[in-house]
Amino acid sequence: MKKLLKLEDFSELIKDGDKLLVGGFGLSGTPLSLIDEIAISGKKNLTIVSNNLGEKGKGLGKLLVSGNLKKAIGSYFTTNADAVNAWSKGELEIELVPQGTLAEAIRCGGAGIGGFYTKTAVGTKLAEGKHQMAFDDGEYILEKAIKGDVALIKALKADTFGNLIYDQTGRNFNPVMATAARLVIAEVDEIVEAGEIKPEEIVTPHLFVDYVVVTKYVKQGGRYVEPTTAN
Amino acid sequence: MSQQQRIKIAQRIADEFEDGQIINLGVGIPTLIPDYIEGKDVYLHSENGLLGMGPTPEEKSVNMDLISASKQPVTVETGASIFDSSDSFLMIRGGHLDVAVLGTLQVDETGEVANWAVPGQNILGVGGAMDLVAGAKKIIIATMHTSKDSTPKLLRKLTFPSSGIRKVNMIVTEHAVFEFKDEKMFLIEVLSDISLEKLKDITPANYEVSIKKLVRA
Numbered sequence: 001m002k003k004l005l006k007l008e009d010f011s012e013l014i015k016d017g018d019k020l021l022v023g024g025f026g027l028s029g030t031p032l033s034l035i036d037e038i039a040i041s042g043k044k045n046l047t048i049v050s051n052n053l054g055e056k057g058k059g060l061g062k063l064l065v066s067g068n069l070k071k072a073i074g075s076y077f078t079t080n081a082d083a084v085n086a087w088s089k090g091e092l093e094i095e096l097v098p099q100g101t102l103a104e105a106i107r108c109g110g111a112g113i114g115g116f117y118t119k120t121a122v123g124t125k126l127a128e129g130k131h132q133m134a135f136d137d138g139e140y141i142l143e144k145a146i147k148g149d150v151a152l153i154k155a156l157k158a159d160t161f162g163n164l165i166y167d168q169t170g171r172n173f174n175p176v177m178a179t180a181a182r183l184v185i186a187e188v189d190e191i192v193e194a195g196e197i198k199p200e201e202i203v204t205p206h207l208f209v210d211y212v213v214v215t216k217y218v219k220q221g222g223r224y225v226e227p228t229t230a231n
Numbered sequence: 232m233s234q235q236q237r238i239k240i241a242q243r244i245a246d247e248f249e250d251g252q253i254i255n256l257g258v259g260i261p262t263l264i265p266d267y268i269e270g271k272d273v274y275l276h277s278e279n280g281l282l283g284m285g286p287t288p289e290e291k292s293v294n295m296d297l298i299s300a301s302k303q304p305v306t307v308e309t310g311a312s313i314f315d316s317s318d319s320f321l322m323i324r325g326g327h328l329d330v331a332v333l334g335t336l337q338v339d340e341t342g343e344v345a346n347w348a349v350p351g352q353n354i355l356g357v358g359g360a361m362d363l364v365a366g367a368k369k370i371i372i373a374t375m376h377t378s379k380d381s382t383p384k385l386l387r388k389l390t391f392p393s394s395g396i397r398k399v400n401m402i403v404t405e406h407a408v409f410e411f412k413d414e415k416m417f418l419i420e421v422l423s424d425i426s427l428e429k430l431k432d433i434t435p436a437n438y439e440v441s442i443k444k445l446v447r448a
Contacts, residue, residue: 025279025280025302025316026298027295027302028279028295028296028298028302029296075356075357075358075359076355076357076358077355077356078353078355078356079356083355084353084355087353087355088353094355096354096355096356096357097357098357098358098360098361098362099278099316099320099357099359099362100316100319100323100324100359100361100366101362102316103315103316103319103320104317104320104321104324107317118324119324119365119366119395119397120324120362120365120366120395121365121395122365122395123393123395123396124392124393124394124395125348125354125392126357126361139396167294167296167297168281168294168296168307168313169277169279169280169296169297169313170296170297171280171313171314171315172280172315172316173315173316174315175315175317176316176317203315221290221291221293222292222293222294222295222296222304223293223295224295
């Protein structure tokens with residue numbers, strides 16, 4: 001399989017200062033193995049675009065401990081105490097974006113659209129400094145598209161072409177992020193032969209996917225655990 | 232007592248649902264509502280990409296890649312569908328949801344809502360609150376009538392940051408149900424043994440009394 005990448009070779013593809021789109025909602029649909037590699041890579045000044053920064057010490061939360069981050073762009077950081085602390089000490093910039101605006105900005109980034117007008121957040125603090133315009137049914141604000149240098153996504157299965165399907169609501173931001181970065185790396189539980197996933201079941205077509213990495217995590221009792229703690 | 236009051240609010244809001252409706256339930260009191268919709272043919276939408284959300288699974292069936300917007304494990308009902316975040320918010324923003332039930336910090340007398348940030352505290356989380364306020368066809372606010380320290384939440388003017396210019400349609404508290412029409416607030420039901428005078432005392436917002444029925448608890 002041409003797109004197969006070893007986990008230990010992954011972090012060489014990331015540069016200091018890169019903007020990374022990272023899939024996940026909480027810890028669901030999060031590329032945990034790729035994040036672990038970044039945590040030990042020593043990469044600096046990364047900007048993360050993700051709905052939230054995992055949980056304290058888990059998922060993207062690990063990168064707050066290992067000091068790889070300069071900025072986070074997302075919709076919900078209040079439930080990770082490390083993110084709140086890093087922000088209040090001035091060690092982390094945070095750009096807060098409504099969740100639907102975040103998803104649409106990434107979709108536009110992958111679709112060749114420079115920006116879009118939305119009614120979400122009109123008249124709020126999050127609209128300050130943004131262009132506002134009246135359309136037929138009311139006021140809208142301009143939001144710019146978001147693109148990344150690298151997208152790190154999590155899927156359930158890839159086939160040998162790199163076509164992807166997702167596990168339940170682990171899908172979340174992953175399919176749009178797969179469209180919106182220069183380099184796209186998918187962490188998967190399993191790789192199957194091309195043809196095993198039916199064409200009509202494929203969610204992310206292979207043209208979006210540059211590399212596929214097999215997760216080091218094991219799913220037990222519905223939760224991903226690191227192999228060292230797995231029985 | 233407080234939990235009983237929260238359940239009363241949840242039950243009253245469930246009464247509002249009609250068969251066939253697509254409904255999104257926010258965090259807080261709205262998460263109690265699924266226990267009171269049995270027999271109603273409604274479909275629960277979860278912002279993280281699920282239509283047809285079912286109840287909490289048994290521990291042995293938990294999959295943390297099948298969760299609610301509150302990040303709790305859930306199940307799927309027959310006929311459920313799963314989609315990505317951009318389609319999920321297309322549904323929310325595009326007016327495809329019939330009802331959103333949201334918690335709140337404050338509502339003003341025109342129906343403008345503040346439910347995401349408190350002045351003087353870190354503003355680091357908004358989630359899907361503003362998208363739901365902007366896009367759902369009907370917005371019902373589920374809230375205790377005052378905050379824990381008895382500070383009023385139903386005000387003449389918001390003192391906390393607004394969640395958007397779109398006005399809500401209804402407020403249900405442990406004491407009363409209010410409806411909004413043309414940015415005016417109407418008291419339509421009393422749900423507790425509170426007197427109208429006392430209700431007025433804890434409700435700085437101006438409202439007209441237009442009681443259709445008295446439902447004393």
